[in-house]
Amino acid sequence: MDIRGKTALITGASRGIGRAIALEFARQGINRVLLVARDSQRLAEVADEIRSLNVEAIPLTIDLSQPIEVSIAVAQAWRDHGPVHILVNCAGVAHQATFLQTRLPQVQQEIATNLIGMYTITRLVARRMVAQREGAIVNVSSLMGKLAAPTMATYSATKFAILGFSQALRGELAAHNVKVITLLPTLTDTDMVRHLQWFRWIMPVSSQQVAETLMVGLKRGSNEILVGWQSHLAVWCNRIAPWIMEKILLLAAPLPRKPQKVYPELRKAG
Template identity: 60%
Template structure:
């Protein structure tokens, strides 16, 4: 994909991976960045940096869980700034809890933003891309969209769903010359995960590294961009030795408290 000169809309652009992708795309000399998130102030901070890099930035404070607001916003953006060449669905939220202790409001928030918010924005933009017979849609899933993790049941469910959604759209929109890509980062050092109990042996990577891998994947026309050596290792383990992956996930889980189990896990990871 030729990134230079395109107009890209990024959701979740005020922080974390979305912010890093916005700045990386600015370095790649896109024409315009449309930055979407709930916080106007945080979006303005990102826009200021982007503009200092010589790239036009447009901010759109928006609650993606409100479909009517999304519909109006996309129509307004298309009228005011012309066509959107690339959509990056990065907005998301994660709550960590034992499934038996999960609270309904947290489940509803994850489903509403991670899944329905992605669906709504994609639907509004894709319909217009089809009329132009071109475009790129990137849905940010997660390694947890391939390998489900204990204490993250709902989050994993939304990320699995995003992968299925992405694969279906890839086939359905291909005749319209629209590329649909999935981005699967491993655990990333962002505000969203700062209050989470980390999995033993998992080393968080920086949002900047994710953004760089994202751009490299786009340039290679990859349909699925898996980020981080730990992600590749987990996927290969899932394919070749699923029984071993089950053991590792059990031992790495924050809910695993047995000292002997923890010691065995540390030896196992160290041997890799």
């Protein structure tokens, strides 16, 4: 796939992987980038970086959890800046906790951003891509969309869902010349993960490495793009011996090594 001269819309573009993809697209000859996120100040900074590369950048401050807001913004962007050829769904949030310590508001936020937000903007853009019979949709999942791990149950659930959503969409939109690609980064050193407890033995990759791997995958026409040799090894091991991979994940997870005193009132009741 050749991105030169095209227009891309990237969500989660104010930081991390989304920002890195936007900048890499600019370096690789994209014509225009629509940058979507909630942080207007950071978006403006990324837009300035892209413009310094002689590429048009349009920051769009949008909350993807608000469907009406998203619908209006996409319609206006299409009217003012022309058709979008590439959609990159990168917006996401992650909360880490053992399942018994999870809180419903955090789970709801993960679902609202990682899934509902992605669905909302994809539905609007995909319809227009089908009408123009051209387009590519990149959904950013995670290695945890292939291998779920303790302390990340609900985050993994959303990333597994993105993988399934992408696979179904790929089949539906192929006849309309719209491609659907899934990007699966391993642990990436971004603002989002710095407050999390990292898994043992995992070597994080940079946002730039993720963006460069995406470009290689797009040029090859790959449907699923894994990032980093550890990801390829983990997925291969899971296919050959899933029970061994599950034990490795349990050992790697940042779980307490002694039983926690959780919900003593339940023990007393028992």
